Amino acid sequence: MAAPEPILEVKGLKKYFAIKAGVFSRVTGHIKAVDGIDLRIISGETYGLVGESGCGKSTAGMTILRMLNATGGSVSFKGRDVIAMGKNELRNMRKKMQIIFQDPYSSLNPRMSIGEAIGEALEVHGIAKGSERREKVESILKVCGLDSYHYRRYPHEFSGGQRQRVGIARALVLEPQFIVADEPISALDVSIQSQIVNLLENLQEKFGLTFLFISHDLSVVKHIADRVGVMYLGRIVEDAPKKEFYSSPLHPYSQALLSAVPSMIPGYDKKRVILTGDVPSPANPPAGCTFHTRCPRAVEICSEQVPVLKKVGPDHYVSCHLVKEAW
Amino acid sequence: MFNKSKQVDNHSKLATPKKDTELRQVWRHLRRNRLAMVGLAILAIFVLSAIFAPLITPYDPVATDFSVARDLPSREHILGADWLGRDNFSRILYGARISLLIGFLSVAIGMFIGVPVGALSGYFGGRFDLFIQRIIDILIAFPGILLAIVVVTILGVGVENVMIAVGIASVPIYTRLVRGSVLSAKEQGFVTAAKALGIGDARIIMRHIMPNCLGPIIVQSTFQIATAILWAAGLGFLGLGAQAPDPEWGRMLSDGRQYIRTAHHLTTYPGLAIFFMVLGFNLIGDGMRDALDPRSRKHR
Numbered sequence: 216m217a218a219p220e221p222i223l224e225v226k227g228l229k230k231y232f233a234i235k236a237g238v239f240s241r242v243t244g245h246i247k248a249v250d251g252i253d254l255r256i257i258s259g260e261t262y263g264l265v266g267e268s269g270c271g272k273s274t275a276g277m278t279i280l281r282m283l284n285a286t287g288g289s290v291s292f293k294g295r296d297v298i299a300m301g302k303n304e305l306r307n308m309r310k311k312m313q314i315i316f317q318d319p320y321s322s323l324n325p326r327m328s329i330g331e332a333i334g335e336a337l338e339v340h341g342i343a344k345g346s347e348r349r350e351k352v353e354s355i356l357k358v359c360g361l362d363s364y365h366y367r368r369y370p371h372e373f374s375g376g377q378r379q380r381v382g383i384a385r386a387l388v389l390e391p392q393f394i395v396a397d398e399p400i401s402a403l404d405v406s407i408q409s410q411i412v413n414l415l416e417n418l419q420e421k422f423g424l425t426f427l428f429i430s431h432d433l434s435v436v437k438h439i440a441d442r443v444g445v446m447y448l449g450r451i452v453e454d455a456p457k458k459e460f461y462s463s464p465l466h467p468y469s470q471a472l473l474s475a476v477p478s479m480i481p482g483y484d485k486k487r488v489i490l491t492g493d494v495p496s497p498a499n500p501p502a503g504c505t506f507h508t509r510c511p512r513a514v515e516i517c518s519e520q521v522p523v524l525k526k527v528g529p530d531h532y533v534s535c536h537l538v539k540e541a542w
Numbered sequence: 543m544f545n546k547s548k549q550v551d552n553h554s555k556l557a558t559p560k561k562d563t564e565l566r567q568v569w570r571h572l573r574r575n576r577l578a579m580v581g582l583a584i585l586a587i588f589v590l591s592a593i594f595a596p597l598i599t600p601y602d603p604v605a606t607d608f609s610v611a612r613d614l615p616s617r618e619h620i621l622g623a624d625w626l627g628r629d630n631f632s633r634i635l636y637g638a639r640i641s642l643l644i645g646f647l648s649v650a651i652g653m654f655i656g657v658p659v660g661a662l663s664g665y666f667g668g669r670f671d672l673f674i675q676r677i678i679d680i681l682i683a684f685p686g687i688l689l690a691i692v693v694v695t696i697l698g699v700g701v702e703n704v705m706i707a708v709g710i711a712s713v714p715i716y717t718r719l720v721r722g723s724v725l726s727a728k729e730q731g732f733v734t735a736a737k738a739l740g741i742g743d744a745r746i747i748m749r750h751i752m753p754n755c756l757g758p759i760i761v762q763s764t765f766q767i768a769t770a771i772l773w774a775a776g777l778g779f780l781g782l783g784a785q786a787p788d789p790e791w792g793r794m795l796s797d798g799r800q801y802i803r804t805a806h807h808l809t810t811y812p813g814l815a816i817f818f819m820v821l822g823f824n825l826i827g828d829g830m831r832d833a834l835d836p837r838s839r840k841h842r
Contacts, residue, residue, distance in 0.1 A: 313739075316731045318731055322732055324749075324753075385739070
């Protein structure tokens with residue numbers, strides 16, 4: 216199968232945050248939130264990026280959109296490097312790449328009506344104003360499962376799920392092609408979660424959207440994603456098509472994560488891989504494989520050499536010394 | 543919403559929801575605060591008497607009549623007359639004009655400089671912020687009234703210069719206040735969202751950040767008016783403010799000191815006027831602080 220063209224290609228992306236100390240704010244170290252990740256996202260697909268909290272998945276999303284400036288690496292969106300873009304080019308790019316936030320409460324300005332919040336971008340980019348703007352906003356509200364009379368309402372008049380719909384409508388109004396969904400359902404009630412997931416899927420179909428779906432919920436990712444990437448301490452440890460990932464995860468960390476997903480079948484006891492200890496500090500990650508301190512199968516080489524991402528299947532990549540390179 | 547439906551008589555209005563604006567909510571909470579209402583009443587009296595002073599008192603505040611000089615309060619001059627026979631009551635009424643003018647305009651000057659500087663400093667951060675904040679540190683190192691004295695010394699005495707001086711002296715307070723509010727507001731998700739939508743910095747500050755910082759600014763301004771009036775009276779007392787024959791309370795207080803044994807009304811009443819006006823603004827400020835703070839609102 217010839218590899219389809221990726222809409223987004225990330226190579227060696229790094230984001231370090233300086234740790235400053237003392238009176239003169241000397242840089243005493245770096246938190247390596249994102250430490251050289253590679254991603255290829257195919258147009259029209261959903262890439263599920265999973266990992267524990269603090270592993271750098273949100274930072275990765277923000278850096279890809281250049282909401283944060285990268286420390287190194289490249290992000291190529293439809294063949295153009297986002298990292299190297301000038302101010303005007305970046306502004307135009309914002310129409311094509313959007314973000315949906317985790318917290319539906321803080322992500323809406325309490326002093327701006329819904330119509331205003333969604334329509335503002337249309338005006339700023341000179342796409343529509345006046346009654347045309349209103350029409351566009353009302354139609355996008357309907358697409359997102361809201362009503363046109365919500366136009367004049369304020370965020371405090373909405374529930375969490377409705378607010379998240381507003382946030383989605385705001386992201387969609389510029390007709391983007393690529394959307395980073397940064398834990399879009401983690402803050403919602405379980406009953407609402409499925410509604411929002413279905414909405415995202417419908418929208419993807421309708422507008423041909425490509426998602427980078429950031430989540431810590433493996434069962435949701437299993438539902439929505441086409442491809443899964445697992446992050447641990449700022450690095451991608453396994454990157455595989457969804458089916459392969461859920462049926463035969465190869466990295467010990469992926470295996471541990473998957474074994475922690477509650478089973479749907481009562482009485483069926485999976486073999487649980489229990490990880491001990493905490494995630495090490497990203498300011499001072501362990502030498503060698505960053506996972507070796509918690510890995511149940513770690514051997515000597517793990518604490519000495521940094522593993523690289525190896526191709527182990529037609530489209531399956533793992534960074535682990537214990538997994539033999541194939542293909 | 544739920545809290546609205548509690549008001550049973552409002553049920554009919556629910557069908558066509560009336561806009562429950564923030565302003566209306568604040569007013570509703572303010573109205574329930576008795577002390578704030580007392581403050582409002584005091585201020586209303588001062589403002590009305592300042593506006594309608596010529597209708598309330600027949601005497602010109604600067605007209606002299608030596609036949610009544612230093613007379614104690616009487617039927618003709620209800621608050622007495624000063625050493626030149628000028629009607630004390632008229633002077634206090636007209637003095638309210640000067641005090642209110644100084645209070646509001648100096649706060650306007652302070653806000654005009656302090657709010658934008660603080661907003662930019664907080665929003666952009668980095669070296670610019672560092673630079674601005676060190677300047678503010680220097681200004682804050684001096685007590686406000688001292689700073690105002692320095693400015694008046696440079697600009698020269700007079701009501702206009704007092705306003706400018708008090709305004710400048712209040713700049714650091716606004717800068718710090720606004721910077722702090724902006725710092726917390728800019729971390730909110732909707733600011734990140736606005737940036738992701740490609741909305742420019744100027745628009746983000748004006749439409750997304752500043753509207754969410756208004757509460758503290760309004761509260762501070764109310765208190766600041768009181769402070770400005772007090773500082774202005776202090777400058778007047780020192781002879782650096784309004785010049786004779788303008789009826790400025792601080793100056794009246796200072797001039798009246800030499801007659802305090804025989805004509806106490808020349809110091810008592812201007813002093814009380816300053817006291818009540820400052821009290822009025824402070825009471826309202828307290829009420830506003832409670833009404834604008836969403837946390838304290840819930841408890842009432």
